[in-house]
Amino acid sequence: MAKYLFYPGCSMESSAKAYSDSLMAVAGPIGLELEEVEDWNCCGATEYLGISLTPAYALISRNLALASKQANGNRTVVAPCSACYLNLAKADYYMQEQPKLGVMVNEALKAGGLSYKPGTLSIRHLLDVMVYDIGLDTIKSKVVRPLTGLRVAPYLGCMVPRPDYENRWSDHEYPIELDLLLNALGAEVIDFPLKTHCCGGHMPHIGPDTAFELIRRLISSAATYETDIMATLCPMCQMNLDAYQGETNRHFGTNYHMPVVFFTQLMGLAFGLDPKDIGFGSELVSARKALNKVGLEAPELVEAAPARPRKAEGLPMPRPLPTRGPQRAKKDEVAK
Amino acid sequence: MTKHNGSKPEVQERIGVYVCHCGTNIAGTVDVVQVAEWAASRLKTRGVVIARDYKFMCSSLGQELIEKDIKELGLTRVVVAACSPHLHEKTFRTACARAGLNPFLCEMVSIREQVSWVHTDKEAATIKSQAAVSGGVERVIHHEALEPLTVPINPATLVVGGGIAGIQATLEIADAGHHVYMVEREPSIGGHMAQFDKTFPTLDCAACILTPKMVDVGGHPNVTLMTWSEVEKVEGYVGNFSVTVRKKARHVKTEDCTGCGICQEKCPKKVIDEIYEAGLGYRKAIYTPFPQAVPRFPVMDVDNCIYFEKGTCKACEKFCPTNAINFDQQDEIVTLEVGNIILATGYDIFDARRVSNYGYGRLANVFTSLEMERLTNAAGPTNGNIVLRDGKTVPEAVGIIHCVGSRDRNFNNHCSVICCMQSLKFAHMVHERTGAIVYNFYIDMRTPFKDYDEFYQRVMEEGTLFVRGKVAEVTDATRLPGEEGKLIIQVEDTLAGKQRRIPVDMVVLSVGLQPRQDSNETAKLFGISCSANGWFIEKHPKLDPVATMTEGIYIAGCAQGPKDIPASVSQGAAAAARVLGKIEQKEMALEPVRASVIEEKCSGCRICNDLCPFNAITFHEDRMVTEINAALCQGCGTCVAACPAGAIYGTGFNNEQVLAQIEGLLLLNVGDEPVPA
Amino acid sequence: MVTLQALDPPKAVPKLIEDLTLLDEVSARTAGVSRLEMCIQCGTCGGSCPSSADMDHTPRMLFAMLRAGMREDSLKSNTPWICVSCYHCVVRCPQNVHIADVMYTLKGMAIEAKLFRDSTAPDFSQTFVDMVEEYGRGFEFGLATRHYLKHFPLRLPSMAPMGLGLLSKKRMTITPKRIKGIKQLKAILKRAKEVEGDSHG
Amino acid sequence: MNNNEIFEPTIIGFTCNWCSYRAADLAGTARIKYPPNIRLIRLMCSGRLDPTFVFKALASGADGVMITGCHPGECHYLEQNYKALRRFHLIRRTLKGFGVEPGRVKLVWASAAEGAKFASETAVFIEEIRALGPLHWGKSNGYTPFGGKPPEFEPAPESPEEVPA
């Protein structure tokens, strides 16, 4: 049985609880044994790196140090969140590429009685382990409720297949691993051209306009393919596409309704688990329709408070300037 | 047991040491005067009778200095401390020979490439130079007077590869009256050039200039043409190579075939032609790749032939008017005896699928430059009509992307040389034939040769739009109105400093040239070296770009590195000139670096028997001794090092020389002097 | 006869923009080997960037500015703050420049030099970092409320439904979690900051 | 040697005429700098490398030996560098038996085109040997060059106090 060290990351405890729940529910059947790194800390997401180099890498490396201590040597650490995965993997890689960084980080770790020898752990993303270690055959063998007819857009976001210094993925731009996995579940996988494009990352908090445009591109492209549901493997992607979809709609005057869930949730569905136990219902854009399509009752939903209804009678409300997004986009469209 | 007792007999040799300034190249970092003075005093007991420094030892005055000393001081050994022996060993050996000293009694030590140019600390560099001189002195004491081996040169030549470079080389040698064997692995000669429609910058028709040369090769009395054939083994050495060639079964009796083409016409099996048509067109299971093929005989593709698959059909046999089809034909192995070999094995194109963001293979209307050559070729699958993958739609906007797979650390580091001009050529042709808007996306425009930049000007005048920027992606994911149904080229226009999304109907990827996939094996087969990325390595990048490190083997065309047609032709002709020079010499001297067995010491243990890749070692069962064939021996010394009895002697690189050199190099470490760096 | 009239000497000598230490400094402060000096200005990064439309300068242009030693202008640029760390540019860059990591470096340098124009992004980072340093884990609720109150008070109403939704779906907690080894973490970070400070001289 | 001084090792490098010697030449032509602690000997091929040469170098005062050859599969004499590889492994094992750090002998593949690699590998090896400290076998074991008479021996320490417990 496969046994891995597990670095869940902060989101798994809160915003991506559905990811966590569904992962725990499917891990058993496919024989994925995960041992949580004890007392891990936040990886710093994309924020800490922008403040100061050594502290950022020391923050990340505390986790590596803890994990390697717990691993008692050389083992694989699995991270389900793309930012966590990237930060851990990158820290390990850069400390090898530029030993000076490793020395500085270890100097800091020493203050906490820790140390880490770069290169001793192998950092991998959950999907990588699922596809290449557990294997598609094993996953396929557990499917009792194939997702036949469900049109799924595989959406990986950026930080899992890139920069990929260890060359773990089939491609940096069009990796096929998630497609293969969803295929194994019986879903109809669309060839989603933006599968590794950006969801906006932290931009909703910083430059919301930038973020809304990125979210719009993804949702609208998925919609043109008549996608029923988007499957993702990153808490941040899920958050941005799901939780900010409403705001994006308001921003552009669009009316997309694109449910976004974690791939592990779809695995759970295909494995015949109860949607309630695998986090369905916690998405803000309801996946009810999609669930119906595979013959399932959606769980009791606590719908997000609907946006203020528009008055049907009287003069039309001034529409939110539909132009902002497209106008902005037009700026790049210089060629005519 | 090592004999440690007593000193070795007093050194009998009279050694001259010459330290070169090389202008400031050496003298700038090494105190050459001190090196010479040190050698004269410290190495006096080691036989050094004179040590001089001189501005340029390799100059005629420098050489005369040595010659004079040999004659006047009776020198018996010479050590020159200067540049790399690869540059001037011959020079100083010849100088010694002129003065009546056996040239092999001269030793060169490198204090330029390996000292002054790589170190900065003058004191350390001077000490290192002294050590090098001391090593050279100790080594030269053990040198022997040698006579070079001479071997006759077989005037026949083998040319491998029937592209334009190989064709040119073949014709030059054959016209000079010597026999040439040309081996080509495809059914016809012609190479990549045969696939092109027009050639830049003159836009003359490739076929029109190539075909006459192909015919010349095919009919030349001095040429034996072997297409559909591959070299399997190369033995021997310069002047006397023995080459084994596999002539693959054509299943067509060439003595009977008239090349009428009826077999191809009647063959019911259509196959996508991945080679000649770049996957855009079809051929039959029995085929000549193109109408002007040389030789005109077709070959049978047994992997696709219905008869070989199912046991029935034989349409070709039935219709052949001269009964030239033979289904039972077997591969034939022939051995060629040649004196020199020219490798002109060409290039492969970069696999554009590897740049996944350009969508080749996923997006229908993204084409490679080779596909574009076929699309534009009047004899191509579309009769020269530039259309989309659907076979009919004429594009209204075309984007041509330069540097695909070239100048990119993710793929190939090198510049593929021809892509800029090729892309300009396409821009011109698209304009001319479709009137479409054409964009060229480039990083740098490189049009350095005769009339090339003029061509660039002409294409600009024609209205091609140039965007400076490496394209980021080609996508069908629409984002803005007006993008539907188009391919969108997303790029930073670096001159405008803005990201642009440019919708087009067709994208042409100017894919790079890269070494043949099997270039490493080819290099190994012929015993030449290949760079890490796969291009054959020339003897000297500037001064000897057609020879290789292996005597008698020359390279021409893109096998050595990307180049255009004029350059390939030049190099083919140059290689031929080198071969003709060799043939004229009739015989040549080989370096007398050879191994030999001291028979009375050999116990016949047979340790060495399997170590020689040149089969120079034979074991005589009757006498229980091993013997080395001096002519086959290449002088690597592996057997010398391996012989447990010390019964193999390496002339020119014997144990005494190396061991003495080690002692000499380390003299400063054990002497009274402080341990230097 | 023409006489040349002497020009008035300039009142203030114009400042030279070239600060040739800039490129090296950025490289030295970047994790891994930046390869920044290898940029050939091909624009792959700017072409690939999903958010380049909002940037003052495309990454390529910013690198040219770094090379030209335009310290103030390049640190003032909003470009690093708009970078979404999608690594498209990194994997496509033909010269393997560690572009995304250079962006992180520039952010740090801009904060240090107090040269960023809009405080939203640096504040967000700082708030996030503060939370992490306090608790050892991310704390979305605290982060979001603090950040939005400061920078987007007007956006809060429209955010409310989402926030409520997340809360009601238990996707956000109001109380932060603190790791056990917070003292250890603080010690490590304290030392790390000293090390970082030393390395800049 | 003064203890405060940095130890400057001396290294003997064996190069192949076709690849690594040319790589060393190329490093020169390209003016790539590396420390001067290495002295090179040209062999026709790494296959010529006789273990005697390695022992001779160490016994005569070298602190380390670098053996260089063409990359596997790229030997000018087709496959002789593999013989060097095999000998290298056995030399290291034997040296270990002599109580010598196997790291004092290193095998580096460098093609004629890899001047930069030759320089950097050399620089790295020099640092590795510097870290191992001096060997000075020749001096300590009474070696004199050119077959000279070895120096007299001093008797070994005799009192039990100086004998390991």
Add this chain to the structure above:
Amino acid sequence: MTAPNGKKPKFAMYWAASCGGCEIAVLNIHEKILDVDANFEVVFWPVAMDAKYKDVEAMEDGSILLTLFNGGIRNDENEHIARLLRRKSQILVAFGSCACEGCIPGLANFSPAGEIVHTAFNTVSTDNPHQIYPRTSFDVPEGEITIPKIYPTLRTLDQVVDVDYYMPGCPPESHQIAAVIDLVIQVLQGKAELPPKGATIGAGDSTVCDECTRKRNVKTIKSFHRIYDLDIDPELCLLEQGIPCNGPATRSGCNARCVSAGAQCIGCYGPAEGVVDYGARLIAAFASVIDSNDPEEIEAILDGIPDPAGQFYRFNLAGSLLKAAKPAWEKA
């Protein structure tokens, strides 16, 4: 070589750091020993007759015609006698492997001298409850008594004095000793000439393989084994069967005794003529014929030779290029 008229030339034999086997080997020439007696006057041979060092010291320089010196130089007494006999002898022969190249006593050069003393006097080999070590000098009422001082490493005879001839073997084969004695006698009688100084006598010019009758082929080795781990083909070359047989590098002259008896050659006759380092020859030879180009596999194959230094330098460590292992000279 001169013998004073009418008098029998003088003969000496001495035993330094060695086991005594060489002395036995001389006696092993059976009735030939009588020829020695008939042709020589034995003046000094501690194992066979009573003689004092001072008697030798009293002799005129060069008065001994032939001295067979066996054993290496391990202490100051060995060295003193070596120098003494050198002075007194016209012909000094390094007799046997110890004198020639160090032999088994030379294996002590793998360890520091102090450690050897410690092992000899204060480990299981000696019951020494009071940890008493030998003192080189000790005062007793009668005066000072001394014992020889040990040197840091063992040296071969020719590392201390000039040697005229070398006679290898551990011990030299009796038939070779007999042949050498015959030769010397013939020279005395003017019927033969002495070989050039520095030559190896009583041995062949080639290697053991020359005298070995086993069949042999082209060699490629996939694994090395101990001889007791295999069913040995009695006809076939041992090395080809994966037995690290030192025969290919070892000087001939023993009639391939061990190999014909079914055991591998361990190399007591030392290197062939002109070889600088015996062990290096074997390293090169064995490694060259390993059948692998993969570093890991090569390592695995070499695991079959667990003690390469011991395997290749059993008899000639002191006479090798390196002469001693690093710990031995480092602590000197």
